[in-house]
Amino acid sequence: MKYTIKDFNKQFPTDKECLAYIYSQRHPEGATCQKCGVKGHFYPVENRRSYACECGHQIYPTAGTIYHKSPTSLRSWFFAMFLMTASKNGVAAKELQRQLGVTYKCAWRMAHQIRQLLKEDGLTLEGIVEADETYIGGKRPGRRGRGAAGKTPVIGVVERGGNVVAKVAPNVTAGTIVSNIEKHVMPQSLVITDDYKAYRRLRHADFRHEAIAHSVKEYVRGMVHTNSIEGFWSQLKRSINGTFHSVSRKHLQKYVNEFAYRYNRRKSDLPMFLHVASDVAAQHASAV
Numbered sequence: 001m002k003y004t005i006k007d008f009n010k011q012f013p014t015d016k017e018c019l020a021y022i023y024s025q026r027h028p029e030g031a032t033c034q035k036c037g038v039k040g041h042f043y044p045v046e047n048r049r050s051y052a053c054e055c056g057h058q059i060y061p062t063a064g065t066i067y068h069k070s071p072t073s074l075r076s077w078f079f080a081m082f083l084m085t086a087s088k089n090g091v092a093a094k095e096l097q098r099q100l101g102v103t104y105k106c107a108w109r110m111a112h113q114i115r116q117l118l119k120e121d122g123l124t125l126e127g128i129v130e131a132d133e134t135y136i137g138g139k140r141p142g143r144r145g146r147g148a149a150g151k152t153p154v155i156g157v158v159e160r161g162g163n164v165v166a167k168v169a170p171n172v173t174a175g176t177i178v179s180n181i182e183k184h185v186m187p188q189s190l191v192i193t194d195d196y197k198a199y200r201r202l203r204h205a206d207f208r209h210e211a212i213a214h215s216v217k218e219y220v221r222g223m224v225h226t227n228s229i230e231g232f233w234s235q236l237k238r239s240i241n242g243t244f245h246s247v248s249r250k251h252l253q254k255y256v257n258e259f260a261y262r263y264n265r266r267k268s269d270l271p272m273f274l275h276v277a278s279d280v281a282a283q284h285a286s287a288v
Helices: 003-010 015-026 072-086 093-100 104-116 172-184 197-202 227-244 252-264 270-282
Strands: 042-044 051-053 127-138 152-160 162-168 190-194 210-211
Touching: 003 072, 015 042, 015 093, 015 270, 042 104, 051 072, 072 093, 072 104, 072 270, 093 104, 127 172, 127 227, 152 172, 152 227, 162 172, 162 227, 162 252, 172 197, 190 197, 197 210
Parallel strands: 127 190, 190 210
Antiparallel strands: 042 051, 127 152, 152 162
């Protein structure tokens, strides 16, 4: 389902509509007043980010969210989320700065707070699962791939036709790779990898394992291939190189979270922006 700038401007013309959306996400059946015990008798307070009960007690829908105590308008927050989801390549902080009319420091912090809340812990994959690792950053000249200086490894697993889980890793040893697979993949699943020797330990784990021999330029053997996870890596790398240019090791997981979140909702009928706005409202803790 497409969600254009016209749709955004119509649904969220002012801060009032943004606050009402946050309230509806946190209290879908109406809030219950802690003072008088009456449910659903709240109304918005003019010029404040609060709702008041008929008895006078007030609640703050933004409390505990990334919007809490932020001097930036709610509509600017929502527009930042819209811009970040409007393109599958993401949006740089400099572009947010230009579009929102805020300082670069403000735009950078907003983007990172939103990304931090896009992490999805506890996902479990099953069936046919592809596993692979990639390398981000480092110096352009010289060796590529495994062992390249300054590069940060990222380990990923993707369920065919389903979700992806990608984690920044300290190394790509067999122990690190297999423990990551065991954490996110159901036992007895078919795990397909390339012929990197670290994956051989999967034979001794509770999985079925097939390997495709990339070292001898074998890329597809019937249903045995790693095209799905490699497609995710391709999108991630193109976006980082083309949109963000450089991402530090410290913040790389946040960017990986963003692209995994987007990938996992690629088939959803709900617009990506509304996914993010709803999930951010539901998480009652500051990201940073």
